[in-house]
Amino acid sequence: QQPVQSPQAVILREGEDAVINCSSSKALYSVHWYRQKHGEAPVFLMILLKGGEQKGHDKISASFNEKKQQSSLYLTASQLSYSGTYFCGTLRGGKLIFGQGTELSVKP
Amino acid sequence: NAGVTQTPKFRILKIGQSMTLQCAQDMNHNYMYWYRQDPGMGLKLIYYSVGAGITDKGEVPNGYNVSRSTTEDFPLRLELAAPSQTSVYFCASSYGRTGRGETNEKLFFGSGTQLSVL
Numbered sequence: 599q600q601p602v603q604s605p606q607a608v609i610l611r612e613g614e615d616a617v618i619n620c621s622s623s624k625a626l627y628s629v630h631w632y633r634q635k636h637g638e639a640p641v642f643l644m645i646l647l648k649g650g651e652q653k654g655h656d657k658i659s660a661s662f663n664e665k666k667q668q669s670s671l672y673l674t675a676s677q678l679s680y681s682g683t684y685f686c687g688t689l690r691g692g693k694l695i696f697g698q699g700t701e702l703s704v705k706p
Numbered sequence: 707n708a709g710v711t712q713t714p715k716f717r718i719l720k721i722g723q724s725m726t727l728q729c730a731q732d733m734n735h736n737y738m739y740w741y742r743q744d745p746g747m748g749l750k751l752i753y754y755s756v757g758a759g760i761t762d763k764g765e766v767p768n769g770y771n772v773s774r775s776t777t778e779d780f781p782l783r784l785e786l787a788a789p790s791q792t793s794v795y796f797c798a799s800s801y802g803r804t805g806r807g808e809t810n811e812k813l814f815f816g817s818g819t820q821l822s823v824l
Contacts, residue, residue, distance in 0.1 A: 600748070600765075630812070639796055639815035640749070685748060687813075692756060693764055694739065694813065698748040 599623060601688045603697040610676050610704050618700045620686030621668040629662050629669040630687035630694065633680075640685060643671075676704045708732050712797050712816035719787040719823045727782040727819050729797030737802035738780040739813065740764075740772065742793040749796065755780055756802060787823045795819045 601622045608616050620629060628647045632640040644655055646662035646669060654660075657674040673680055683699045713728045731738065736757050741749040741764075751764030755774040769791060771783040780799075784791060796818050800811040 632813070639817055640813075641815070642812040645812060692737075693751055693754055693762075695751060695765065696741075696749040 599690075600695050601686055601697040603684075603686055603700045605700060606698070607701040608703070610702070612678060612704060612706055613675050616673045616676060616702060618671040618673075618684050618686075618702070619668060620670070620688075620697055621666075622688055624667070624690075626662070626664060626667050626669070626688055628689055629660070631660055631669075631671055632685045632687065632696075633682045634685065634699075635682040643684075673702070676702075678704050678706065680704050710797055710799055710814050710816035712795075712819050714819060715817065716820045717822070719784075719821065721787060721789065721823060723787050724783070724785050725787070727784070727795055727797075727821075729780045729782065729816060730778050731780075731797075731799040731814070732778065733799065733801075733814065734777060735799035735801050735814070736777070737800045737811075738774065739798045739800075740770075740780070740782045741796045741798065742766065742791075743796060743818075744793050752782065752795075784821075789823050791821065792823045793821060795821060 604619045630645050631643040634640040660671045662669045681704045683701045685696045685699050687694045687696045710731045739754045740752040750766045753772040755761045797816040798813040800813050
């Protein structure tokens with residue numbers, strides 16, 4: 599069963615903030631985040647390995663709430679380059695299963 | 707630094723034809739994956755491998771076969787191609803070091819193969 603992402607799509611103006619959520623009905627041991635630009639392969643952003651862990655990458659950060667079985671990706675002061683589809687991934691018996699994706703569009 | 711190499715980049719098949727999508731990585735990664743991505747949709751796992759000689763089904767394995775005879779190569783075979791297999795196929799690999807029995811290493815993706823079945 600794949601993780602569920604919300605929202606499905608979001609439109610921002612440059613400089614605005616956004617939050618993308620990823621939740622699972624089953625226990626999470628780790629959460630992966632990837633970004634895919636149109637026509638390209640997904641690119642790794644970060645992995646969170648344990649509950650309570652938070653990581654940052656430039657102005658993109660994420661948190662992992664193991665008890666609530668969810669993770670959130672925070673995009674701060676968005677830039678045009680942040681546009682793309684964001685995927686979270688979770689592990690199921692060694693398989694990395696992705697959510698359906700959240701399409702983020704940043705407008706000037 | 708080649709990373710993950712997929713061939714071909716584009717292919718058109720007729721219904722009922724067969725073909726093999728090639729994937730090779732030069733990073734000595736243990737784990738390899740095949741995903742498909744339909745237009746505007748997410749990534750669905752077809753098959754994966756945790757090492758040479760070991761493969762297992764993912765979410766959507768029907769109509770596909772894989773083999774892993776070497777660490778470097780993980781080809782995906784389509785038998786009797788159908789229009790429903792029109793998609794972009796991505797191969798990925800990771801080192802596969804685990805914690806609590808799960809991989810905690812990032813995936814490196816190939817550039818993809820766009821396949822159309824007409």
